[in-house]
Amino acid sequence: MNRCKDSDKSLKNSLLKSGNAQLLLLRMISAIALFSLLGQANVWLDATSNALLAFGYRFLLILTPLTLALFGKRALIATLFASLLGLILLSLNILAIFNWLAVILFSYGVAVLGFIVKNDAAKTPAGAANNKIMLNLGSLCAGLLLLYPHWMPVEFYLIMGLLLLLCLPAARRFSLSGEVTTQSMIKSNARKPGKFKWVLAGVVTGIKLFAVFSILPQEILAHRPQLPGWYGVMIILNSAIVALLQIPVMKLIERSGSRAMLLSMAIILSGLIVLAVPGLFQVHTFAGAFVWLAFLSIAECGLSYIDYCAAQDNALLIKELSVSIGAGLTVLVMRFFPVSVNTEILSVISIAALFIWLWQYKYPPETKHEESADALSDVYEK
Numbered sequence: 001m002n003r004c005k006d007s008d009k010s011l012k013n014s015l016l017k018s019g020n021a022q023l024l025l026l027r028m029i030s031a032i033a034l035f036s037l038l039g040q041a042n043v044w045l046d047a048t049s050n051a052l053l054a055f056g057y058r059f060l061l062i063l064t065p066l067t068l069a070l071f072g073k074r075a076l077i078a079t080l081f082a083s084l085l086g087l088i089l090l091s092l093n094i095l096a097i098f099n100w101l102a103v104i105l106f107s108y109g110v111a112v113l114g115f116i117v118k119n120d121a122a123k124t125p126a127g128a129a130n131n132k133i134m135l136n137l138g139s140l141c142a143g144l145l146l147l148y149p150h151w152m153p154v155e156f157y158l159i160m161g162l163l164l165l166l167c168l169p170a171a172r173r174f175s176l177s178g179e180v181t182t183q184s185m186i187k188s189n190a191r192k193p194g195k196f197k198w199v200l201a202g203v204v205t206g207i208k209l210f211a212v213f214s215i216l217p218q219e220i221l222a223h224r225p226q227l228p229g230w231y232g233v234m235i236i237l238n239s240a241i242v243a244l245l246q247i248p249v250m251k252l253i254e255r256s257g258s259r260a261m262l263l264s265m266a267i268i269l270s271g272l273i274v275l276a277v278p279g280l281f282q283v284h285t286f287a288g289a290f291v292w293l294a295f296l297s298i299a300e301c302g303l304s305y306i307d308y309c310a311a312q313d314n315a316l317l318i319k320e321l322s323v324s325i326g327a328g329l330t331v332l333v334m335r336f337f338p339v340s341v342n343t344e345i346l347s348v349i350s351i352a353a354l355f356i357w358l359w360q361y362k363y364p365p366e367t368k369h370e371e372s373a374d375a376l377s378d379v380y381e382k
Contacts, residue, residue, distance in 0.1 A: 022170035024130050026167040026170045027138070028137050028138040030114060033160045034114075034138070035138060035142035035235065036156075037160065041213075042213075042221060043226060044153050046096060047331070050214075050331045050335060051332050053106070054328045055328030057111050058324035059111070073174060075174070077171045082105045083105065083113070086103065087164070090103070091157040093153065116174075140236050140239050143239065145232065147232035195318050197356070197357045200360075201310060203353045205306065205326060206322070206324060206327040210327045210330040210331065211275055211293070214331045215275065215346070216234060216283060219284060228286075231289075234289050237294070238300075245298060249267070261358075264305035267298065267301070267302030268299050270299060271300070277343070330346055
């Protein structure tokens with residue numbers, strides 16, 4: 001017990017010495033760059049680059065152990081320079097293949113940087129909460145940036161690059177913990193049975209998360225030549241509703257007792273049905289987008305119950321990695337399929353994935369195998 005207290009005290013001291021507040025500020029600034037680019041990607045990037053960005057900003061966090069092994073305490077500096085190089089290549093806009101490389105570099109840098117900071121912050125409850133706050137603040141600031149509808153690509157990438165350069169002092173002060181647990185997390189998750197259901201949960205989450213970054217802007221662009229200034233308000237709205245209603249919705253689910261799963265599924269399912277009909281809400285208008293996105297933001301609060309289930313099953317990493325599949329799929333469907341059917345396709349996929357996840361979660365295959373083995377054993381005994 002004393003050892004735990006001593007380690008907590010030394011941990012707090014080490015966090016203060018390493019400039020934990022500056023690391024959280026770095027988290028916010030990198031989130032501004034990421035969410036701003038996710039919004040503008042619908043206008044400036046080709047479909048492949050857009051899909052790579054959506055897929056990579058989550059999936060490439062799997063390279064965190066390799067980055068830490070190669071660069072050690074310089075890991076954050078390495079990821080910052082990777083993101084900066086990506087922005088430079090995007091601003092040059094030479095060939096499509098260079099844009100793909102640029103997006104991969106940017107996604108890699110932001111993904112690994114975010115995971116390192118999150119891992120460092122999550123050592124204390126207060127740190128984990130601050131990390132969440134900074135992420136939402138980054139999204140809110142990105143929404144404010146996108147209120148200006150006349151950005152030019154070069155000046156936009158320049159501003160994003162300058163923001164990332166401001167993070168260098170904090171990155172230089174980063175000190176690597178003596179014990180890196182990311183590698184063991186990935187290994188333990190890779191050996192875990194029943195991974196497929198958490199892949200499905202990640203797909204559902206990814207499709208829902210990219211409603212604001214792909215579905216909404218593509219629906220608007222189907223009726224307008226460019227994204228209006230109020231699109232930034234929608235990003236702010238999404239973050240604000242989730243931040244305000246997340247705790248009340250989770251408390252409501254907890255109070256439902258044995259019906260917690262049923263209530264959370266009803267909240268999520270209602271959002272996935274609304275996701276299918278943006279035309280019904282006329283989301284190319286401010287009022288229509290406001291109402292449509294409000295429903296989806298409430299549904300996002302329900303998705304936190306799936307996060308809770310994943311954490312209980314020690315499968316949160318698999319689920320988080322799989323969010324990239326849903327995000328990439330959303331971009332591909334919205335960019336390549338006809339406007340008349342793209343959202344319906346995404347809704348059907350996400351609803352089917354949700355029900356398969358629910359079935360496998362309630363009736364896991366390993367349980368069935370154990371029951372079959374027990375039944376066979378009883379037969380032999382008889």
